[in-house]
Amino acid sequence: MKRTLTVIILVVILAAVAFAQTGVKKKRPLPFEYGRVVINNYSEKAGLAPVVFDHWLHRTKFTCRVCHVDVGFAMKSGATEIKAADNISGYYCGACHNNRTVADGKKVFEACSKTASAEEKTRCLRCHSLGKKVKPEYDFGNFAGRLPKGRFGNGIDWEKAEEEGLVKPVDFLEGVSIKRPALAVQKDFALGAKLEGMPDIIFSHKKHTVWNSCEVCHPEIFIGVQKGATKYSMIEIFNGKYCGVCHTSVAFPLTDCQRCHIKPTQ
Numbered sequence: 001m002k003r004t005l006t007v008i009i010l011v012v013i014l015a016a017v018a019f020a021q022t023g024v025k026k027k028r029p030l031p032f033e034y035g036r037v038v039i040n041n042y043s044e045k046a047g048l049a050p051v052v053f054d055h056w057l058h059r060t061k062f063t064c065r066v067c068h069v070d071v072g073f074a075m076k077s078g079a080t081e082i083k084a085a086d087n088i089s090g091y092y093c094g095a096c097h098n099n100r101t102v103a104d105g106k107k108v109f110e111a112c113s114k115t116a117s118a119e120e121k122t123r124c125l126r127c128h129s130l131g132k133k134v135k136p137e138y139d140f141g142n143f144a145g146r147l148p149k150g151r152f153g154n155g156i157d158w159e160k161a162e163e164e165g166l167v168k169p170v171d172f173l174e175g176v177s178i179k180r181p182a183l184a185v186q187k188d189f190a191l192g193a194k195l196e197g198m199p200d201i202i203f204s205h206k207k208h209t210v211w212n213s214c215e216v217c218h219p220e221i222f223i224g225v226q227k228g229a230t231k232y233s234m235i236e237i238f239n240g241k242y243c244g245v246c247h248t249s250v251a252f253p254l255t256d257c258q259r260c261h262i263k264p265t266q
């Protein structure tokens with residue numbers, strides 16, 4: 001009883017801290033919006049609508065590693081500073097969106113061009129779509145309906161979807177990725193929650209490696225020399241560091257305490 005109370009109090013405190021540190025109470029994104037990145041360093045200045053990128057669609061097709069290591073997107077919205085010229089030369093979005101790369105048996109539509117005929121403008125609109133009425137080809141509702149349910153985020157249990165083979169993200173992009181020998185996967189381990197009544201965290205290297213492979217986390221997010229060497233606190237995680245790099249915006253969010261704090265105390 002006392003323990004349950006401690007945990008409840010903590011949830012309230014942590015939520016308040018997260019609120020105080022961001023300053024604004026952000027509206028919780030709807031399932032289809034979770035993992036959405038709006039990119040607008042240059043679009044509006046060039047007279048086009050900002051670009052909308054959805055993780056839910058892309059992560060069903062490719063691992064995080066393909067994009068965040070091989071293609072080289074930053075894990076922070078807007079930080080890559082993608083230009084139309086990069087896309088045209090086959091970098092960034094243009095690494096796939098070039099009308100040559102084949103995924104799921106069809107050529108992926110091209111990204112930017114220098115000029116666009118009236119006909120081509122509908123293609124521009126597929127990405128430069130913020131605030132425009134564009135009907136996407138992939139419907140989130142149809143898609144999510146076929147996958148195991150999750151409580152938060154996209155409302156999808158991605159882990160289970162992958163385990164059951166319902167999504168099979170590819171870890172290789174022809175012409176961009178380099179074949180490398182797979183590294184031995186580390187054992188799962190527990191991280192102490194350092195607080196009485198708060199269940200410890202189980203971290204699975206195996207499950208994370210499926211999506212991320214080693215290079216997404218090491219050495220940038222975790223030095224990874226020795227578990228326990230870096231101390232992280234829940235507040236830092238809420239602020240988007242360590243586990244929070246992914247578990248605030250793309251992987252299941254921090255509101256799902258029990259998915260990490262899983263190991264019963266004692």
Ligand code: HEC
Nearest residue numbers: 058062063064067073075076077078079080245246249250
């Ligand atoms: C098809 C490519 C692609 C795939 C696959 C992909 N990402 Fe991303 N990701 C991006 C792009 C593009 C951005 C935005 C970068 C920018 O704006 O500079 C991004 C941004 C992010 C961000 C920052 C979000 C924010 O709101 O600041 C995180 C975190 C992230 N990705 C994690 C992941 C994880 C985890 C996976 C795997 C489950 C993944 N990504 C798979 C392309 C991808």
Ligand code: HEC
Nearest residue numbers: 051052053062071092093095096103108126127136137138
């Ligand atoms: C690793 C490959 C890859 C990269 C990189 C990539 N995409 Fe895609 N994207 C795809 C594939 C494959 C599809 C599905 C295309 C199809 O079926 O016609 C897709 C589809 C889309 C769609 C169509 C959604 C719909 O329902 O109509 C949009 C919009 C999109 N991508 C935006 C982007 C943007 C913006 C970037 C760069 C910031 C990007 N993508 C980078 C592979 C990629």
Ligand code: HEC
Nearest residue numbers: 039040041042043046082083084097111112113116124127
């Ligand atoms: C696959 C997605 C995608 C498609 C399709 C696409 N773009 Fe882009 N485009 C981007 C991204 C991402 C950026 C960077 C957005 C930003 O930072 O504002 C961009 C930026 C631009 C810019 C900003 C100025 C600059 O020099 O970078 C122009 C102009 C542009 N695109 C033109 C076009 C035109 C014209 C079309 C249609 C023929 C088109 N784009 C289709 C993804 C796309």
Ligand code: HEC
Nearest residue numbers: 183184185208209212213214217222223224225226227230
């Ligand atoms: C999602 C992020 C993530 C991925 C992916 C990941 N690791 Fe780790 N790794 C961690 C964390 C967290 C630790 C704990 C140490 C720390 O905090 O830096 C760790 C620790 C380690 C350690 C030290 C282990 C110990 O017993 O002290 C090694 C070695 C390691 N990782 C290797 C790998 C290899 C090899 C891969 C790919 C097969 C990989 N990691 C993938 C997050 C990750």
Ligand code: HEC
Nearest residue numbers: 010011191192193232233234235243247254255256257260
């Ligand atoms: C993505 C995984 C994850 C989620 C989700 C998560 N935590 Fe944590 N939590 C951690 C990690 C990792 C630590 C640090 C453990 C360490 O360094 O030994 C931690 C530490 C803590 C601690 C110990 C004291 C502190 O501040 O560091 C408390 C209390 C805590 N979490 C509460 C919560 C609550 C309440 C929620 C839900 C609102 C939550 N956590 C959600 C991973 C998570």
Ligand code: HEC
Nearest residue numbers: 158159203204207211212216242243245246251252259260
């Ligand atoms: C590079 C991005 C990234 C980082 C960093 C990361 N995760 Fe994850 N994690 C994922 C993705 C992607 C999944 C797949 C499920 C999803 O997307 O919701 C996942 C799944 C999980 C799961 C469910 C799978 C399982 O093991 O049962 C747990 C628990 C988890 N993460 C805990 C953590 C903890 C604790 C940390 C920090 C020590 C951490 N994660 C850091 C991306 C990340």
